[in-house]
Amino acid sequence: MDIDLQIRLAAFTWLSEQVNLHGDVLSRTLLQQGFEFQGQRIPLVAPQGIFKPQILDLPLSITTAPKGPYDDYFGKDDFLIYRYRGTDPNHRDNVGLRKVFELKRPLVYLHGIEPGKYLATWPVYIIGDDQTNLMFRVAVDDALPALDYSQSDISHQVAEVSDARHAYLTSTVKVRLLQHLFRERVLDAYRSQCAFCRLKHRELLDAAHIIPDNLPEGKSTIENGLSLCKLHHAAYDSFMIGVTPDYVIHVRQDILEEEDGPVLQHGLKGLHKSKLILPSSKNHYPSREALEWRYSRFAKVG
Ligand SMILES: [Zn+2]
Structure with a gap:
């Protein structure tokens, strides 16, 4: 050779x-x-x-x-x-x-x-x-x-x-x-933190789609993204957590009623009614239409 x-x-x-x-x-x-x-x-x-x-x-x-x-x-x-x-x-x-x-x-x-x-x-x-x-x-x-x-x-x-x-x-x-x-763009917009819990380890963060990317409306843009840690990404994707169009986090009723250890208590139930952490720039805020679309589906599951 x-x-x-x-x-x-x-x-x-x-x-x-x-x-x-x-x-x-x-x-x-x-x-x-x-x-x-x-x-x-x-x-x-x-x-x-x-x-x-x-x-x-x-x-x-x-x-x-x-x-x-x-x-x-x-x-x-x-x-x-x-x-x-x-x-x-x-x-x-x-x-x-x-x-x-x-x-x-x-x-x-x-x-x-x-x-x-x-x-x-x-x-x-x-x-x-x-x-x-x-x-x-x-x-x-x-x-x-x-x-x-x-x-x-x-x-x-x-x-x-x-x-x-x-x-x-x-x-x-x-x-x-x-x-x-x-x-990279979504994580940067959110200053490398989880929009739910503020966790700041980039290795543990994902960019989640608000409207899923297997749908035509599910664009890979910052406005259709949320920077979420692995746990909260999975919880958001499985409709355990929803976000209202005015950026308030809601936890599904059955989860709120469940009793378990500290991760459930603080990691999930503790988020209920707290405010979403938003990007530094207003231009990068999540789209209200996309949040609405997603929240209406979450509300049906709950
Ligand atoms: Zn998180």
């Missing part, structure tokens, strides 16, 4: 370990430090989007900054769009990525969720080069472990993975990205 592939595989192994340790969203600091390969530190990001570490001849990662609407990142066919660096197709970074395309080398794709935080996806492959629109098409592929890198013709093996499969895999990345963006 050539050194280029060895380094790419070492990068993937390192990323898997980091995701196991820290979860899906990785910090820029961590990615900047990178991993060690034969005594040498290899970072995974740099200020420019197309990144080639010194040790390699070809780019290892592509990064998208945390800004802009989704349409910037996903084409109509669900493949990722990666824009050229600048407008010159022959800029060395663009040439490097084109070479990666020709040689079918796997890359790391880093998508900025918010400043300093990235969702890493690997391996991804460049599957198209559009010089007219100054962009590459990128597909996610999970076939990597099955590829035999000792063979020189891995490009042939990659080509065997069908377009439909690439499109499917890439669309799952889109879903993941949306979920993470939703979580």
Whole structure:
């Protein structure tokens, strides 16, 4: 196996370990430090989007900054769009990525969720080069472990993975990205605390949908979200707790009548008639229409 592939595989192994340790969203600091390969530190990001570490001849990662609407990142066919660096197709970074395309080398794709935080996806492959629109098409592929890198013709093996499969895999990345963006934005809006109990441990917080996201009205927006700890997210989702359109928390009658230990007493019953903790910015307040929609269903259950 050539050194280029060895380094790419070492990068993937390192990323898997980091995701196991820290979860899906990785910090820029961590990615900047990178991993060690034969005594040498290899970072995974740099200020420019197309990144080639010194040790390699070809780019290892592509990064998208945390800004802009989704349409910037996903084409109509669900493949990722990666824009050229600048407008010159022959800029060395663009040439490097084109070479990666020709040689079918796997890359790391880093998508900025918010400043300093990235969702890493690997391996991804460049599957198209559009010089007219100054962009590459990128597909996610999970076939990597099955590829035999000792063979020189891995490009042939990659080509065997069908377009439909690439499109499917890439669309799952889109879903993941949306979920993470939703979580980060909602948690930030609520200053990293549970809107019911003020618990301030981000690891224990979720972004809950007020109108569930399996319904067309259930948008992944801050106004349709609540930052809730795991316990209160589950309690809200199972209609044990409701929130009125004027931000008052209600606990279901049968729960109020139940007698049990401190978690039930303080964690659930104690919330009854208390006020929802609201985001710092009024623009981020939960939508009254969404709360109304949800509360009317809670009231029926209660
Ligand atoms: Zn809570």
